[in-house]
Amino acid sequence: MRAISIEKAKPGMIVGKNIYNANGSVLLSQKAILTERYIDRLKSLGIMALYITSEYCDNLVFEDVISEKTRNETMAITRKSLKALKSSEKLHVRKVTDIIDRIIDEIIGSKDLLSSLIDIRALNDYLFSHSVNVAVLSLMTGLHLGIQQQKLRYLGMGSLFHDMGKIAFDNLYKNQDEFIEFEEQVKKHTEYGFEMLRKTEGVSLLVAHIAFQHHEHFDGSGYPRGLAGEEISLLARVVAVASSYDNLTSDTPAKPRILPQHATEYLTVKSGTVFDPEVVKAFISNIALFPIGTLVLLNSGERGIVIKSHKEFPTRPLVKVVKDHLGQRVNPPFDIDLMKSPTSFLERVLEEEEI
Amino acid sequence: MDKFEPQEYKALYNISLLMADHISDETFEQVATTIVTQMDLLGCSIWKKKQGFKGIMRLGYYEVGSDGSLPNIDYQVAEQVINTGQPWSKNWFEETGSLTGGKGVNGMAFPLGEGTEPIGALCLWFSKDQNSEVSRILAKELAAQVSRGVAQVLQVNEQQEQPVQIGEVQVLTLNRSSNLPRLEGISLAARSVSRRQERADFYDFLPSDQSRLVFILGDTMNQGIASSIVQFTTRMVFRAVARRQMGPGKILSRINEVLCPELGNQGMIIGMTCGIYNPQTGLFHLANAGYNDPVIFSGRDCTFKKPKEAGPFLGLTDNMAYDSHSLKLNNGDIVVFYSDGLLEAMNDSGELYGRARLNATIDKYRLYDAPSLLDFLFLDIGNFLGGRRQLDDITLIVIKVG
Numbered sequence: 001m002r003a004i005s006i007e008k009a010k011p012g013m014i015v016g017k018n019i020y021n022a023n024g025s026v027l028l029s030q031k032a033i034l035t036e037r038y039i040d041r042l043k044s045l046g047i048m049a050l051y052i053t054s055e056y057c058d059n060l061v062f063e064d065v066i067s068e069k070t071r072n073e074t075m076a077i078t079r080k081s082l083k084a085l086k087s088s089e090k091l092h093v094r095k096v097t098d099i100i101d102r103i104i105d106e107i108i109g110s111k112d113l114l115s116s117l118i119d120i121r122a123l124n125d126y127l128f129s130h131s132v133n134v135a136v137l138s139l140m141t142g143l144h145l146g147i148q149q150q151k152l153r154y155l156g157m158g159s160l161f162h163d164m165g166k167i168a169f170d171n172l173y174k175n176q177d178e179f180i181e182f183e184e185q186v187k188k189h190t191e192y193g194f195e196m197l198r199k200t201e202g203v204s205l206l207v208a209h210i211a212f213q214h215h216e217h218f219d220g221s222g223y224p225r226g227l228a229g230e231e232i233s234l235l236a237r238v239v240a241v242a243s244s245y246d247n248l249t250s251d252t253p254a255k256p257r258i259l260p261q262h263a264t265e266y267l268t269v270k271s272g273t274v275f276d277p278e279v280v281k282a283f284i285s286n287i288a289l290f291p292i293g294t295l296v297l298l299n300s301g302e303r304g305i306v307i308k309s310h311k312e313f314p315t316r317p318l319v320k321v322v323k324d325h326l327g328q329r330v331n332p333p334f335d336i337d338l339m340k341s342p343t344s345f346l347e348r349v350l351e352e353e354e355i
Numbered sequence: 356m357d358k359f360e361p362q363e364y365k366a367l368y369n370i371s372l373l374m375a376d377h378i379s380d381e382t383f384e385q386v387a388t389t390i391v392t393q394m395d396l397l398g399c400s401i402w403k404k405k406q407g408f409k410g411i412m413r414l415g416y417y418e419v420g421s422d423g424s425l426p427n428i429d430y431q432v433a434e435q436v437i438n439t440g441q442p443w444s445k446n447w448f449e450e451t452g453s454l455t456g457g458k459g460v461n462g463m464a465f466p467l468g469e470g471t472e473p474i475g476a477l478c479l480w481f482s483k484d485q486n487s488e489v490s491r492i493l494a495k496e497l498a499a500q501v502s503r504g505v506a507q508v509l510q511v512n513e514q515q516e517q518p519v520q521i522g523e524v525q526v527l528t529l530n531r532s533s534n535l536p537r538l539e540g541i542s543l544a545a546r547s548v549s550r551r552q553e554r555a556d557f558y559d560f561l562p563s564d565q566s567r568l569v570f571i572l573g574d575t576m577n578q579g580i581a582s583s584i585v586q587f588t589t590r591m592v593f594r595a596v597a598r599r600q601m602g603p604g605k606i607l608s609r610i611n612e613v614l615c616p617e618l619g620n621q622g623m624i625i626g627m628t629c630g631i632y633n634p635q636t637g638l639f640h641l642a643n644a645g646y647n648d649p650v651i652f653s654g655r656d657c658t659f660k661k662p663k664e665a666g667p668f669l670g671l672t673d674n675m676a677y678d679s680h681s682l683k684l685n686n687g688d689i690v691v692f693y694s695d696g697l698l699e700a701m702n703d704s705g706e707l708y709g710r711a712r713l714n715a716t717i718d719k720y721r722l723y724d725a726p727s728l729l730d731f732l733f734l735d736i737g738n739f740l741g742g743r744r745q746l747d748d749i750t751l752i753v754i755k756v757g
């Protein structure tokens with residue numbers, strides 16, 4: 001199974017993972033065979049990418065750091081909460097903290113797992129799925145940094161609502177040209193979000209400040225206030241990194257997603273200027289740089305598929321060998337664990353047609 | 356001779372027939388199938404050792420249904436048997452519990468070949484209740500038969516497969532291996548890859564010094580038997596002359612003094628650098644005899660420092676004095692030593708990998724420890740080269756403080 005952009009989808013391909021909308025309903029289920037009609041429908045719903053099963057890795061299990069159920073419920077709660085906040089209705093703070101606690105528990109329970117999921121989302125749902133992803137990534141980072149329970153909850157809530165100021169702009173992600181025109185205005189979302197959150201009953205000011213500060217830069221070059229270093233709250237510094245990463249690795253009409261490896265390169269290069277280096281360090285140690293399904297060439301000449309990543313050894317995943325060094329198919333395939341095999345290393349990442 | 360069951364005689368006979376015939380790609384698949392079906396086993400595999408390079412390759416495999424975990428165990432066992440040259444057997448293999456409905460499997464594996472160096476392995480997998488005593492004797496007979504076939508394949512390969520093997524890389528020393536010194540406060544990784552039997556690059560860490568990192572990295576400028584001997588000799592001279600109070604310049608001068616006459620006779624020169632890092636003081640001392648300048652990256656301000664200019668090659672004149680140059684390393688600082696093969700790696704568009712790309716890659720992965728950074732550097736070279744294989748040796752030593 002691997003993720004492809006909707007543009008590369010062809011009739012006859014088999015869906016590898018359920019495709020959901022923001023309400024958690026299944027749009028197309030796993031094992032469904034794509035048809036011309038399905039593909040058109042997915043496009044019209046704004047689905048930018050999907051998982052398909054692949055010849056070499058049909059049995060791969062994709063474990064996420066949180067369960068599909070929790071992810072879908074968080075999406076639904078986020079959607080409801082943002083609606084409530086927009087229309088000045090009462091926010092069910094308890095529901096939000098409960099789901100955040102569950103995410104934290106699941107992250108702790110998944111110990112060794114790295115974030116490896118390429119999120120499949122409909123464009124209309126972008127804000128919600130982005131919020132959920134940023135929450136999961138921020139909490140993983142927060143746990144790694146040793147942030148304590150209560151602050152961790154604020155981090156969870158703040159990351160879920162960090163972009164809520166954007167609900168003031170309708171059709172934000174619909175059209176790329178408008179988006180550019182909007183850009184200066186959109187910067188105001190930090191202030192809008194802050195104002196909305198700080199007036200909401202039961203929401204800590206720390207949470208509101210995450211929305212306010214998540215576009216500040218470590219060197220003071222960010223907005224809205226140009227805060228620098230420790231002046232920016234640690235929680236906002238975490239969300240800044242998680243939010244950038246998620247934007248980079250997601251498809252939008254403005255730009256296709258980039259690979260996790262390249263997104264982490266970007267974060268590293270910008271650490272010390274845009275981002276807090278300590279936060280980036282903690283963040284990247286929770287990211288699978290070679291997501292499950294990545295096709296690789298080993299130095300032995302063997303070709304294979306990444307089927308698992310190890311937390312402490314980002315460059316040494318478990319690889320299922322499917323072709324030997326002479327290019328012959330290895331059937332049945334066997335696994336080489338680079339973590340345990342010091343003489344082996346990844347020589348190159350392969351494209352589908354190269355395997 | 357031990358007594359075999361009739362079907363076991365038959366299996367042995369059939370295998371010897373197969374091995375006596377012309378050996379083709381399918382032969383070993385047939386052997387595995389024959390062994391499994393006629394002896395009522397669960398699975399069988401035949402492996403060969405790749406020549407001249409690390410790694411093993413499966414020639415044949417057959418199994419009767421499992422949850423898919425057998426090929427993995429099979430690979431691990433074959434690798435172990437080929438590396439150690441020792442037969443292996445295990446009853447009640449726990450990891451295979453899900454095979455055969457929770458009963459587990461028994462496994463047995465033998466190195467192939469008549470000499471001390473195994474040329475391959477034969478793995479047999481059977482259910483727990485099978486009489487393993489008789490099977491063991493039979494298995495040895497089978498291994499002897501299969502050995503002949505594998506030996507024949509290796510001979511043919513030696514003549515025919517040589518150009519293909521350029522696809523493989525042999526790895527001299529490894530990151531995270533126990534060969535590298537372990538020092539508090541730094542992470543260290545080194546690797547040298549070559550597509551030839553003989554290489555020009557070499558390096559060595561002084562094993563006797565537990566409190567400091569003392570190493571050399573050199574290039575004999577050409578390959579071949581003579582340069583292999585020179586490399587070995589140089590490493591031994593380094594180990595012999597290096598003393599506690601010596602700086603790297605003095606070490607290079609001493610090595611040159613000892614080697615110079617002989618190098619002159621051979622018409623050889625050596626480019627070499629020597630480094631000493633003391634974690635207590637944080638001071639890094641460097642001396643260079645015609646080798647590439649290392650990359651010195653400051654983690655604090657993300658800048659690259661320029662080291663002092665290199666002195667002349669070793670082997671030119673015997674009373675050469677090399678200067679030592681010291682710099683202070685702080686947390687997050689990275690020093691990378693590299694061979695010419697890295698800078699000169701060329702892609703299909705004729706571009707060279709070069710120093711600028713090396714610097715940029717170090718910057719991009721500066722937050723990782725040395726072993727990961729080393730892996731990323733090799734991966735970046737691989738991605739840069741694309742389908743093209745680099746032919747020169749590439750050697751890297753990565754040191755990261757903190």
